[in-house]
Amino acid sequence: MDETEIYRKQRLGGVIENGRRTALVLVDFVNGFMDPDIxxxxxxxxxxxxxxxxxxxxRSRGLPIVFTLIVYANDGSDAGVWCExxxxxxxxxEKNPASHIVDFLKPHDGEVIVRKTQPSAFFETxxxxxxxxxxxxxxxxxxxxxxxxxxxxxxxxxSSNSRPNxxxxxxxxxxxxxxxxxxxDMKQKYANLITASRVDRILA
Numbered sequence: 001m002d003e004t005e006i007y008r009k010q011r012l013g014g015v016i017e018n019g020r021r022t023a024l025v026l027v028d029f030v031n032g033f034m035d036p037d038i039x040x041x042x043x044x045x046x047x048x049x050x051x052x053x054x055x056x057x058x059r060s061r062g063l064p065i066v067f068t069l070i071v072y073a074n075d076g077s078d079a080g081v082w083c084e085x086x087x088x089x090x091x092x093x094e095k096n097p098a099s100h101i102v103d104f105l106k107p108h109d110g111e112v113i114v115r116k117t118q119p120s121a122f123f124e125t126x127x128x129x130x131x132x133x134x135x136x137x138x139x140x141x142x143x144x145x146x147x148x149x150x151x152x153x154x155x156x157x158x159s160s161n162s163r164p165n166x167x168x169x170x171x172x173x174x175x176x177x178x179x180x181x182x183x184x185d186m187k188q189k190y191a192n193l194i195t196a197s198r199v200d201r202i203l204a
C-alpha cells in the first residue's frame with residue numbers, strides 16, 4: 001500500500017462545501033517573512049506577489065478581508081513558550097519594520113488587522129467574533145509560513161466550524177519539503193486546496 005492509498009482507504013480528503021460568505025485571511029504577509037535573513041526565503045515572496053489579484057478580487061466584491069501579523073511588546077513581556085523555540089520572534093514588535101505588512105498588500109481603510117502572539121490567527125484573538133459579526137462561514141487562507149502559522153490557522157478554522165480553503169499558490173514556506181507536506185496534510189484533513197485561478201468559485 002503506497003502512502004496515498006491509506007488516505008483513500010480511510011476516506012480522508014473529502015471536499016468541504018462552499019460557504020455562504022467567504023472572507024480572505026492573509027496570514028503574516030509581513031516584511032520579516034519575506035526576508036531569508038529573518039524568517040523568510042523559499043517561495044514566501046512569490047506567494048505574497050501571487051496574492052495581489054486575489055486581494056483585488058475580494059475587494060471588488062466587497063467581501064471581508066483580514067490581515068494578521070505577529071506583534072510582541074517591546075520588552076517581551078507577552079512572549080510565551082513559542083519564543084523559546086524561535087527566539088527571534090521577540091523582534092517582531094509594533095515599531096519593527098519586519099513585523100509590518102508588505103507594501104504591495106497594504107490594507108485599505110475598513111480592512112481588519114489582527115495582531116497575535118501565537119501561530120494560529122484564531123488563538124486568543126477576536127478573529128472568530130469578527131467573522132461571525134460579518135456573517136462569514138468560510139475563509140480563503142493565504143500567507144506564510146505554510147507549515148507554521150498558515151497550517152495552525154487552518155486547523156483552528158475548521159475546529160471553529162468555518163470552511164477553510166487554502167489558495168495553494170498564495171501560501172509560502174522557507175523550505176519546499178515542509179511546504180509540500182503541509183499542503184498535502186491540509187488537503188487530506190483540514191481544508192480544500194484551490195489555485196488562484198479558481199478563487200472565483202468560492203467568492204460568495
